[in-house]
Amino acid sequence: MKFLNKKLTICALTIATTATIVAILGNSATNKFNVPYSQIPYCAVSPLVPSSITFANEEIALTQQDRRERMDREILAFTYSHINTLLQIKRANRLFPIVEPILKKCGIPDDFKYLMIIESNGDIYARSTVGAAGLWQFMDKTARQYGLEVNNNIDERYHIEKATYAACKYLKESYEEYKDWLTVAASYNAGRNNISKRIEKQKEEKAINLQLVPETSRYLFRLLAAKEIFSDPIKYGFIIQHRDLYPTLPIAKTITVNKKIINWPSIAKKHGLTYLQLREANPWIREAELPNKTGKEYTILIPDSSRLHYNPEDTKAHNSKWVIK
Numbered sequence: 001m002k003f004l005n006k007k008l009t010i011c012a013l014t015i016a017t018t019a020t021i022v023a024i025l026g027n028s029a030t031n032k033f034n035v036p037y038s039q040i041p042y043c044a045v046s047p048l049v050p051s052s053i054t055f056a057n058e059e060i061a062l063t064q065q066d067r068r069e070r071m072d073r074e075i076l077a078f079t080y081s082h083i084n085t086l087l088q089i090k091r092a093n094r095l096f097p098i099v100e101p102i103l104k105k106c107g108i109p110d111d112f113k114y115l116m117i118i119e120s121n122g123d124i125y126a127r128s129t130v131g132a133a134g135l136w137q138f139m140d141k142t143a144r145q146y147g148l149e150v151n152n153n154i155d156e157r158y159h160i161e162k163a164t165y166a167a168c169k170y171l172k173e174s175y176e177e178y179k180d181w182l183t184v185a186a187s188y189n190a191g192r193n194n195i196s197k198r199i200e201k202q203k204e205e206k207a208i209n210l211q212l213v214p215e216t217s218r219y220l221f222r223l224l225a226a227k228e229i230f231s232d233p234i235k236y237g238f239i240i241q242h243r244d245l246y247p248t249l250p251i252a253k254t255i256t257v258n259k260k261i262i263n264w265p266s267i268a269k270k271h272g273l274t275y276l277q278l279r280e281a282n283p284w285i286r287e288a289e290l291p292n293k294t295g296k297e298y299t300i301l302i303p304d305s306s307r308l309h310y311n312p313e314d315t316k317a318h319n320s321k322w323v324i325k
Contacts, residue, residue, distance in 0.1 A: 091122030243312030
């Protein structure tokens, strides 16, 4: 707990600013200017921009002026959006163990888990103003196109595994067209038609060199910045202990249903759960009943009701770099 024992005045400094100052000025009780940390007024420190970053096994140089400034903007946004960034890391501890194996199985670079993060902030229930939903922010039409069920009773855009498989299908199709993973990411935001037209008109091969609308331009560097921050949160001032992270849900078993469900709350009670707890484990269930006129089979996760209590000792860090020792 050496970071927390340096007598830093948290009321005078945000935790993020404090840790950044520690990283820049030194790790002793007083810095090289011989000023106790407790006497440093509130200030905002600009984090260093890396000279390059690797994404999907390709090294992206960031020394070019426009790239450096675009990366700088997004690193600043992550560093000083304390609530969002902290929540993203906490949620990732629960989500990455589920998502990473699917990306690997589908042949999608592991770095695309950060695309999921910038799409939804790692919020399973995320829904945009235009109707995109879930971790991967599918519109309903696109979701159905990639095999997800979307209706009043079931919305598989909120199904972590199925939505991730659907996203992998889209990403794989895009890679077949562009042969460049960062351009694939741009197409996820702006659409393939849009990116392809810009590549043709601007006579470039990679999205990072394209003149894009501000939203997509920022999207690419937000993706790179997310990887940078998640790779070493402490470097950017995020002081997290393992007990702060969100644990994976303790699933006791699965059950299958292939008929009409009149009342999901009754099924939850049968397994010692509340309807809320059943829905938390199966967020794709959208109503308290399921007509299921076609007899489709659904797999339902049943949490272990005896372990649905916070226990800091049971909470493990998925990535050791996310937490202080």
